Amino acid sequence: MKSRKPLVAGNWKMNGDIVTNEHLFTALRSALERASISQVEVVICPPFPYLGQAGAWLGDTGIAWGAQNVAAAPNGALTGEVSVSMLLDLGCKWAIVGHSERRTLLGESSELIGRKAELCAAAGLGVIACVGETLAEREASHTDAVLARQVDALVPALRAADPARAVVAYEPVWAIGTGRTASPEMAQEAHAFIRARMADGGVAGADAIRIVYGGSVKPANAVTLFSMPDVDGGLIGGASLVADEFLNICRAAAVA
């Protein structure tokens, strides 16, 4: 039994609409209530426009909701951006930062992501900070170097954060949406490296910070992944859009 409470977060990415979401929220509510998996922290991250809808549907459940991104500044002339305080206003408990889709498609740097994480930590908004290597980087044996750079940029935020409100998500880019999952041993190796790197960087809460795995997690592979000693749950893309699949992944986190 691990000392860290597992966390399973659904990253809906840019999917959904009011009607579809309503069905998904309804199914998630009843499924998760029936399963009563209080030993798992469950988070749903819909697109920004639906955070209010998430609050309306999930507010009286144990399920938290969060954003998929946040601005790197507290307020001001930043057209189109959404601040930490706005997310707190909407009842968000969490924000994802540094997803590889934003790193690669939108050019977000590790430094920018570190700043976002620091703003979350300072305001008490939980942060799920994503790291992970590309296939080319893994094949060139650069995985550790890439993870080290990405984790180091998060260290100031992780040192400042309440360890219960800081999560690192290891998402190898080659496993995202591809159906290709890291083996449990590969995930464990990367997670152990990330934890040691945090500790070396002076993050006193490194042992308490959850490191979750993301990349083609499905009900069929969740238990073996989550059973690894440093894998503390998952960040789920595609399968989080299907209530039964997401529920079964949450169940896997409860038994792993």
Ligand SMILES: O=C(CO)COP(=O)(O)O
């Ligand atoms: O990017 C992910 C979660 O943030 C993973 O996506 P998939 O689960 O669809 O591979």
